[in-house]
Amino acid sequence: MISVVIADDHHVVREGIALVLQQEGDIKVVGQASNGEEAVTMIMQLNPDITILDISMPKLNGIQTAQKLIRDGFKGKILMLTQYDKEEYVREAIQTGASGYLLKDSIKDDVITAIRKIISGETFFSPSISKLLVDEYFQQLKRKTSSKSIPDLTPRETEVLQLIAEGYSTKQIADKLYLSARTVDFHRANISQKLGIHDIAGLTKYAIRHGLVKI
Amino acid sequence: MKWKFRPFKNVKVVLAVGFGLLIILMAISAISIVIIASEVQNDTALIQDNYAQSVRIIGHVQTDVVYLRLLVRDVIFFEDAKQRETLRSQIDSVMNEIADQFDKTRRIVVQPEEKQSYQAYIAAFDQFADAIHKVVDTVEAGKHEEAVSLYQTTMLQSRQRLDEISNRLVIANLHASAVTRDHIDSLETEFLQIGVGIVALSIIISVLIYYYVSRTFWIYVENIKSAEEQKENLLHLLQERQKKIEQLVVNMSSIEEDQRKRFAQELHDAIGHGLTVAKFHVDSAKAELDRNPAQARDHLEKSLSTIQESLTETKRISYDMRPMLLDDLGLVAAVKQLITDFERRTGIKVQKDFAILSGRLKSIAEITIYRIVQEAFSNIEKHSNAKKVLFQMLVRDEGVLVLSITDDGKGFDVGDVVMGKNSRLGLRNILERGELIGGTVLIESRPGQGCEINIEMPIQTMKENE
Numbered sequence: 001m002i003s004v005v006i007a008d009d010h011h012v013v014r015e016g017i018a019l020v021l022q023q024e025g026d027i028k029v030v031g032q033a034s035n036g037e038e039a040v041t042m043i044m045q046l047n048p049d050i051t052i053l054d055i056s057m058p059k060l061n062g063i064q065t066a067q068k069l070i071r072d073g074f075k076g077k078i079l080m081l082t083q084y085d086k087e088e089y090v091r092e093a094i095q096t097g098a099s100g101y102l103l104k105d106s107i108k109d110d111v112i113t114a115i116r117k118i119i120s121g122e123t124f125f126s127p128s129i130s131k132l133l134v135d136e137y138f139q140q141l142k143r144k145t146s147s148k149s150i151p152d153l154t155p156r157e158t159e160v161l162q163l164i165a166e167g168y169s170t171k172q173i174a175d176k177l178y179l180s181a182r183t184v185d186f187h188r189a190n191i192s193q194k195l196g197i198h199d200i201a202g203l204t205k206y207a208i209r210h211g212l213v214k215i
Numbered sequence: 216m217k218w219k220f221r222p223f224k225n226v227k228v229v230l231a232v233g234f235g236l237l238i239i240l241m242a243i244s245a246i247s248i249v250i251i252a253s254e255v256q257n258d259t260a261l262i263q264d265n266y267a268q269s270v271r272i273i274g275h276v277q278t279d280v281v282y283l284r285l286l287v288r289d290v291i292f293f294e295d296a297k298q299r300e301t302l303r304s305q306i307d308s309v310m311n312e313i314a315d316q317f318d319k320t321r322r323i324v325v326q327p328e329e330k331q332s333y334q335a336y337i338a339a340f341d342q343f344a345d346a347i348h349k350v351v352d353t354v355e356a357g358k359h360e361e362a363v364s365l366y367q368t369t370m371l372q373s374r375q376r377l378d379e380i381s382n383r384l385v386i387a388n389l390h391a392s393a394v395t396r397d398h399i400d401s402l403e404t405e406f407l408q409i410g411v412g413i414v415a416l417s418i419i420i421s422v423l424i425y426y427y428v429s430r431t432f433w434i435y436v437e438n439i440k441s442a443e444e445q446k447e448n449l450l451h452l453l454q455e456r457q458k459k460i461e462q463l464v465v466n467m468s469s470i471e472e473d474q475r476k477r478f479a480q481e482l483h484d485a486i487g488h489g490l491t492v493a494k495f496h497v498d499s500a501k502a503e504l505d506r507n508p509a510q511a512r513d514h515l516e517k518s519l520s521t522i523q524e525s526l527t528e529t530k531r532i533s534y535d536m537r538p539m540l541l542d543d544l545g546l547v548a549a550v551k552q553l554i555t556d557f558e559r560r561t562g563i564k565v566q567k568d569f570a571i572l573s574g575r576l577k578s579i580a581e582i583t584i585y586r587i588v589q590e591a592f593s594n595i596e597k598h599s600n601a602k603k604v605l606f607q608m609l610v611r612d613e614g615v616l617v618l619s620i621t622d623d624g625k626g627f628d629v630g631d632v633v634m635g636k637n638s639r640l641g642l643r644n645i646l647e648r649g650e651l652i653g654g655t656v657l658i659e660s661r662p663g664q665g666c667e668i669n670i671e672m673p674i675q676t677m678k679e680n681e
Contacts, residue, residue, distance in 0.1 A: 055543055056539050056542070056543055061542075061543045062543075063543065063544065083530055083539070084530065084534060084539065084540070086540055086552045086555075086556075087551075087552060087555055088540055088544055088548040088549070088551050088552040088555075089540065089543070089544070091548075092544055092548065105523070105526065105527075135559075136555075152568070154568075154605055154607065154619070154621070155605075156621065156667065178659075178661055178664070179659050180657065180659065182655075182657055183657045183659050183667070183669060186617075186619075186657055186669045186671065187669075189611060189615075189617075190607075190609055190611075190617060190619070193609060193611045193612060193617075194609070
């Protein structure tokens with residue numbers, strides 16, 4: 001028998017899930033919570049095999065609830081439930097330690113599969129989420145191949161740094177780049193922050209060392 | 216602005232010191248004048264009394280000397296003893312008179328050289344007197360011839376000496392008065408010098424006082440003027456700000472109204488329309504259920520897909536109105552998602568650089584920043600034709616959150632588009648929202664040169680109060 005606790009602030013959603021799970025002989029909904037705090041108390045008490053957490057909940061949201069559960073020593077599985085197919089939710093959920101991520105759209109079709117997969121030690125993501133994850137993975141692969149000459153600095157910042165190193169004043173740089181002096185100061189402050197160098201001599205040295213300026 | 220200018224106190228001190236000096240100078244000059252005047256008076260008295268008197272004494276003595284000589288000559292020529300007796304007593308009284316005169320000189324004369332001269336004069340007279348007595352005694356002794364010769368030699372000789380000395384004395388007296396006059400002259404010069412000096416000093420002090428006081432008041436007046444100007448500038452700034460706020464309120468409410476309008480439209484289009492269609496299909500399915508189950512199933516399938524579409528639309532509209540990510544995971548996650556969605560939707564590549572923001576910002580700050588980024592990306596999507604976007608979020612050590620969004624699109628004239636008559640509500644929104652949370656928004660663009668939007672915001676004021 002697989003014990004399940006469902007936490008969602010929408011009564012209709014909780015009942016809907018319970019209705020679907022009821023039809024399975026070996027799955028039993030042992031508790032329902034309507035907010036994060038209630039869920040934590042209930043889950044720590046009932047210690048279910050799997051808990052289904054809605055991400056957008058009052059008091060503690062799903063992510064915070066999961067974090068608290070894991071901190072408190074909950075050993076069961078966590079399935080995140082959400083309205084939105086947004087990568088940021090998925091990333092955060094995975095980092096928190098959730099084993100699956102289910103979209104509310106596909107509860108009826110997927111919730112049983114998700115529970116069974118997770119209980120057997122696998123992970124589960126709704127199909128549209130899987131597609132997002134694969135996309136992002138490829139994006140990252142592609143990004144790794146392109147490299148910049150000076151890490152961290154944008155082309156504009158590189159340009160400004162080069163002119164600083166060549167001895168131009170803020171006003172002169174502004175004129176050269178068709179920018180306002182305040183924008184040049186903005187970039188200069190960013191450069192100093194990024195490189196941790198706050199004086200012109202140091203910036204010039206840095207520019208020379210990285211081949212931005214020829215001596 | 217701290218401004219410690221106390222003109223009146225300083226001026227008081229300067230006036231007190233300056234006028235004090237002037238009074239002291241005047242007192243000094245008055246005293247000097249009195250002293251000099253009394254000196255001059257003394258000297259004049261000396262000349263008038265002293266010297267005149269001594270000259271008078273000498274004149275007197277010399278007259279008496281002449282008289283004595285005549286008396287002695289009479290003594291020699293008169294044979295009658297009784298007559299001689301009378302002459303002799305006359306001689307004695309003249310002598311006594313002369314002695315009195317000499318006594319007077321003792322009182323008048325103080326200078327040692329004068330004293331010497333007078334002593335010499337008195338000694339010469341004593342010799343003369345001796346000679347007279349000798350002549351008279353010789354006559355008395357009946358030695359007439361001897362007396363005449365004594366009269367002619369010793370007596371006249373000593374008389375001649377007396378004359379010489381008296382002449383010298385008069386000359387010496389004249390000389391002394393000349394010296395005194397020189398002294399008076401020198402006193403006059405001194406007096407003039409002191410006078411000129413005091414006048415010059417007084418003028419200098421007066422000029423300095425005038426200079427200081429007028430300068431102080433000039434500065435004071437200038438300060439009042441500049442304070443006045445500053446006040447006016449501040450007022451002007453305040454008025455401008457007021458106008459801006461009013462404009463902002465108008466813009467915000469017009470934005471709100473636009474959003475409501477859009478929301479109503481979308482609600483009607485996506486959900487209302489979807490539900491109508493779905494209802495039509497369900498109704499049809501219900502009607503066909505017994506007669507034509509295949510047709511009914513087809514209708515149900517169609518209603519299901521319509522409902523799914525409406526559902527997706529509803530989610531989109533709801534997220535657009537309030538991005539739940541912002542509440543659930545915070546600004547960085549929400550902005551990351553925004554950019555990911557943007558990339559997916561437009562195919563424009565975004566190079567991202569995110570700061571780690573420790574802790575959450577105030578809800579109003581988070582949504583404002585989110586809306587700024589949303590507006591910027593929406594502008595890029597709608598107007599720029601950009602191929603690449605660079606997004607950066609940085610935190611500077613001094614507690615400034617920095618946003619920078621740069622695209623390589625077709626750009627625009629900033630003056631015209633942000634502030635001018637072709638102003639785009641979107642860009643103005645970015646400026647106004649940035650100002651609303653105490654930030655500085657810098658927009659740079661030129662036609663054909665892309666656009667960069669740089670924003671600096673103080674983190675402290677945006678932090679949740681703990």
